Amino acid sequence: MKTELIEWYKEWFDTKYYHILYNNRSNKEAENFISNLILKLAIPEHACIWDLACGKGRHSIALNNLGFSVCGTDLSRESIQFASSYENDRLSFFELDMRSPFRVNYFDLVMNLFTSFGYFDKKTDDLKVLQSVSNSLKKNGLFVFDYLNPNCIHIDQEKVILKEQVKFTIKKEKKDNKIIKHIHIEDKGEHYDFNESVRLFQPGEIVEMAELTQLKKIMLFGDYELNTFDANTSPRMIFVFEKQ
Numbered sequence: 001m002k003t004e005l006i007e008w009y010k011e012w013f014d015t016k017y018y019h020i021l022y023n024n025r026s027n028k029e030a031e032n033f034i035s036n037l038i039l040k041l042a043i044p045e046h047a048c049i050w051d052l053a054c055g056k057g058r059h060s061i062a063l064n065n066l067g068f069s070v071c072g073t074d075l076s077r078e079s080i081q082f083a084s085s086y087e088n089d090r091l092s093f094f095e096l097d098m099r100s101p102f103r104v105n106y107f108d109l110v111m112n113l114f115t116s117f118g119y120f121d122k123k124t125d126d127l128k129v130l131q132s133v134s135n136s137l138k139k140n141g142l143f144v145f146d147y148l149n150p151n152c153i154h155i156d157q158e159k160v161i162l163k164e165q166v167k168f169t170i171k172k173e174k175k176d177n178k179i180i181k182h183i184h185i186e187d188k189g190e191h192y193d194f195n196e197s198v199r200l201f202q203p204g205e206i207v208e209m210a211e212l213t214q215l216k217k218i219m220l221f222g223d224y225e226l227n228t229f230d231a232n233t234s235p236r237m238i239f240v241f242e243k244q
Contacts (some may be wrong), residue, residue: 005033053116
């Protein structure tokens, strides 16, 4: 099985291998980050929040546990099915392509976390995502956008990971202003190949795109501890935008 880079996410995110490879993501880490961020931004208790590209819902659940009304959306049907088991009257999940419009003037806060962006070959698709976010926000609503810092990416040597008797061989490369992760899988004598590909954006590029959709940068953090961003050393770019 060979997956092309174009729209690689449509197949990869719904395979069992994606969920096996990333099953060690920490709920506790998510809870700490969310709690600190909510406090830093002084989000009111009545806020309605959209977790865009929510995966299996760990950030949505953490937000809901803090008392917020939360909606999580993701392209992966398998992830949404898993997350839906946690639904309640203030927590809901929907399968959705992030380029598609979703509610208008509805949310006080939208969050796009853990580099869940930059998958597309066309800038117009990236702008569709940001326009959907902007349209969904109430005036003066906030958008938290968490992305990797392109200046702090390290291309490691090929590494092998064994999980649940599945062997993953992973190699990264920088190519055409993208970071591409090649994933070779061996499972019970069968071999599969997948790729993950995200575009490398400089901070100014993200701000420029956001401004085209009436989103104005008001804060920028450099890690999940919410330290000040440094272009040369910070592992993350965590933007906070305000809807104009």
